[in-house]
Amino acid sequence: MVLVCATFPLIWIGGLVTTTKSGMAVPDWPSTYGYNMFLYPWQTWVFGPYDLFLEHGHRLLASTVGFLCLMFLGLALWRKDRSLITLSLIALGLVLAQGVLGGLRVVWDKTTIARVHGCVGPLFFGYLVYVECFTSRRIKNIVPQDSRWGGTYLQLSIALMVVAWLQIVLGSLIRHVPAAMTHGMFRASLIFHVITALLVAILATALCAVSWSDKKGLKLVRYTATFTVLLVLGQIMLGIAAYTVKYGWPTFLPGAANFDSFVVQWESGLQSIIVTGHVAVGSLILACGVSLAAYCIRCYWITSGQHERTSSAKSNSSSGKEVMA
Amino acid sequence: MQISQALAFGGPYRAGGLVLAVMIGAILGCSSEPAKFEPNRIAMYKAELSLGTKLDPTYQVQPIEKILTETFGTPDKPDLSLWDPKKLVPDLAEERADIQTEYDEIKAELDKALKDPDLDPEDRADIEADLADVKKDLDAVDKQIAAVEGLVQLDMLQMAAGPYGSAEDGTPRGLYRQHCVHCHGITGNGAGPTAAFLNPYPRDFRLGKFKWKSTTTGAPPTHDDLKRVITNGVPGTAMPSFKLLPAEEIEALTQYVTYLSLRGELERNLILDFSDIDVAVLKPAGMQSEEEKEYVESLSADELKEEQTGLKEELAELSDPEIFLPDYLAPIVTKWAFADKNVTDVPEKPEVVLDESIVHGRDLFFKKGGCATCHGQSALGDGQTAEMFYDDWTEEYYDPKNPEHLEEFLALGALPPRKLQPRNLRLGNFRGGRRPVDVYWRIRNGIEGAKMPAAQQLTEEEIWHVVDFVRKGLPYDSLSQPPEHVQENVRVRN
Structure with missing residues (x-):
């Protein structure tokens, strides 16, 4: 029952x-x-x-x-x-x-x-x-465990979650450009978006590296972290593509000459796929960050007692289901 | 223990969050008020620099804004109620009235003659021919008036203006803010939010200058020229192609661009003329420059009063629609409405063998045409250009020989100057279009606002040769696949 x-x-x-x-x-x-x-x-x-x-x-x-x-x-x-x-x-x-x-x-x-x-x-x-x-x-x-990596896991996953959302907020500034925004402001948000993207990438990679090097680490965290890293890499490429299909090849990146005959097609199918894709993957990364944080909190937050109650009932299932994610 | 670590970790994000909060707050603050056309602060500051004194807000800045609002309305509500052809093109209106009278007279004569049973058929034919002639004149004048009236139409502007959405009957609204504003800005100053990252910068419409056009240097583009750029986009830049929009929306956007250009030009002209008026005697004490102060102090009270009244009258006169419509708006409007008259005719391309034409074109490219000076010996755009080549839109606020005021202009929202780059012709691509006629126009008329000069020294036939050379005679280097170096066969050599 x-x-x-x-x-x-x-x-x-x-x-x-x-x-x-x-x-x-x-x-x-x-x-x-x-x-x-x-x-x-x-x-x-x-x-x-x-x-x-x-x-x-x-x-x-x-x-x-x-x-x-x-x-x-x-x-x-x-x-x-x-x-x-x-x-x-x-x-x-x-x-x-x-x-x-x-x-x-x-x-x-x-x-x-x-x-x-x-x-x-x-x-x-x-x-x-x-x-x-x-x-x-x-x-x-997940059986809560005391690991010397525990603190790192927690910090990294929570930071990833926060930064991923911050990134979405910054992205929204670039996506919904208010007409009255000055060009300096847009430049700031774009630069921040790029910096935060790097931050997300670094955090995800660090988490992934930690989970793989930690032999006793949770498989769940390991796989989700790897997935997140792949997502982030894809997301960065999608981001560059999204900029390109809207404003042409970013002038701050090398190789502009290759795009010399590139005409931006406004409202084209390609534009919508790429831009919406970038937005969707952004949310997906946030979701990964959240689940990573949830797993890590559950697994490594042993000092807090409030989770004991829910955990006591089901500690008898097989570990095979861990990979369900 | 872990909590404290987590807090330590939180430091940088809090800083980020703070920046973000400030940014969001700033944007909230900005977007809560209705959209407004920004005054051309750069032109004003430029005028102030050349005058050596500040413009007076009450007597110089505000009247300009008032005139602009009266003639053009606001970004949310374009208003053309003052645009009466009788005031804008009084000559045409008078001419039309005269011809109409003449027409009516002949018509009456004909009617009278027709009632006459003994009418000579020859006489009748004569009168009818006269009538047809006058009718032709009348149609020609009507066409010109229609060109003025059709330059910008209120219903089209309403489609493009305002916040995006749609009207009750389903016609779109706010197309400009939907598609253009993030680069070109509400005022069309080319300094929208995304501008700083784009290369080239988005066009500032306010100078009324456009690069990709069919008209002679100095003339505004035709309606079709603007439409072509909006429809096809500009390859290799951030200017997109709006091919996928319905034709009516492209028309609305074209007219709105024209509208913003007219407005910008009128504003610039008004700033020039208003700043010419010496309002020293009307300025509050704090605003006066030393020189002005001395002058005002040198006047007696009566003289001062007399000057003040005279000046006020003069300013009031300038702000009168009866004056500024024919004197300021009309010249700009007619220039745009009759832009078609300045289109450069493209003669038939002479029938020559392509290879010969290319050989000829190459010769012209290096010698008579002087193209290689900027575009380089290999046409890579690496010629010896003058170090101080900037486009007209940049030279509005940046004098490379005298860059001392740049910082102040940047603070007013100007974009950091970028040097002009002569085109690399070997990419096989041209921003203004790659049709032969596009390249012909570029060479014949030069590129407005950029440093590409009109090739006046070349005949029409010679220009066609250069067109052939530039389009077909240059080796095409795709940068992604540079031409491979042919390996020498070592065995054969030995």
Whole structure:
């Protein structure tokens, strides 16, 4: 009975996350310039009147997510699990806030709100990933251990999570360029975005290196960290590509002459794929950072006692499920 | 223990967060007010430098802004209510009225004659021919007036202006802010947020100068020229191709670019003329320069009063639409509306064997044409250019021989100057288009605002030879695949 109750939310939240990934994380950046309207109808949402179907679709998806959050709350209430209730309440609050922000963004038509909405989207997504990790079997299977790498793991994973989100915020500044922004300001955010990208790359690589060199380390962390490094590398290339398809080959990089006959095609399919891809992978990196942090906190935060309660019930599962991620 | 470590780790991010918070705060502060056309501070400062004194906000800066708002409206709400052809092109309007009277007279004569049963068919034919002639004149004038009226149309501007979205009936709104503003800026000053990283910098429309056009040096581009650039983009730069937009939206954007250029030109002319007026006697004491102070002190109270009233009258006159429309706006508008008259005719390309033409073109390239001076012996754009080549948009605020005020201009939002680079012709690509006619225009008329001169010393036929040489006669070096060095066969050599 307990097992069924434990698995059910797992599958269910997995579904929620999947929904969220397609419904929130990918198009979480309102398409200020209005591209990818036709090629990726399920991906973009703002610009309602431009394409009602998209806007409507996005709203439907968002409401589904909200409804799922309500169901989650109901389930948590039914299971009388206090920590789950708290988690679901926060999730509900976030999704409501996000919905209101989205509405305001459309009503007031302000890029600032679009930006905030775009930043809260991944935040909500990251939070859901955390909830999913928190309630999942694999995290319950993790046996807290005392490792000399423990502190490093914690620092690196939490830092990765924070920086990944910071990076999304910076990215939103570049994506939603306010008309009144000065060119110095844009330059600053772009430089910061690049610096933070390097920071994310360094953190992810360090975490990956630590997890591989630590023989007793969690496989889960090891694989997720490796995946994150690959994602980050891909993301950096996507970022350069995204800049290129919007503004031409970055002048601060060498090799500009190769792009001499390159004509930027505004609102082209390529532009929308690459730019949306860059945004989506950004959220994915954040998700990886969150799950890494969740695993590391669970595994290495032995000093805090509040997790004992949830861990006591399931310490009997096999380690094979660890690789489920 | 771990917590304290985590905190230590948090240091750099907090700094980052702080910067971010400041940035977001600044942007929140900026974007909460409605969009505004920025005054051309650079032109104003330039005027101040040459005058040696500050412009007076009340009597010089504000009137200019007032005139501009009256004639053009705001970025959210373009307003062309003053654009009356009778005031803008009074000569044409008068001419039209005269021809109309003449037409009516002949028409009346014809009607009268037709009622006459004994009408000679020859007379009738004569009158009808006269009528047709006058009608032709009338149509010609109407066409010219239509060109003035059609230069910028309110419904098109409304599509491009304002925040992006769409009107109740579904027509798009705010196209300029959707597609252009992040590079070209609200005012069209070419200093939008992304500008600093782009090379070349986005075009500053306010000078009314455009590079890729078919008209002679000094003339504004035609409507089709602007449209061509918007549609095709500029290869190798950040200027995208808007081919995928509906034709109507491209038309709206073209007109909006024209609108911003007209506005910018009018503003510059007004700044020049308003700064010419010596308002020393009206300035508050703190604003006056030493010289002005001395002058004002030298006047008696009556003289001062007299000068002040006279000056105020003069300024009020300048701010009167009856004056500034015909004197300031009209010349700019007619220049743009009749840009077609300045299009350089492209003669038929002479029929010569391509190879011969190329040989001829090469000769011209190195000798008579003088192209190699800048474009280099190998046409790589590595010739001996003068060290101080900057484009006109940069020279607005940067004098390479006298760069002392650069910092002040940069503080006013000017972009750091970049030296002009002669084109590497061996890339097989031209920013203004690669059709033969594009290259012909570039050589014939030069490139407006850049240092590429018009090749006046070449005949039409010679230009075609150079076009052939530049397009077909140069070895094409793809930089990604440089020509391989042919290996010498060692065995054969030995």
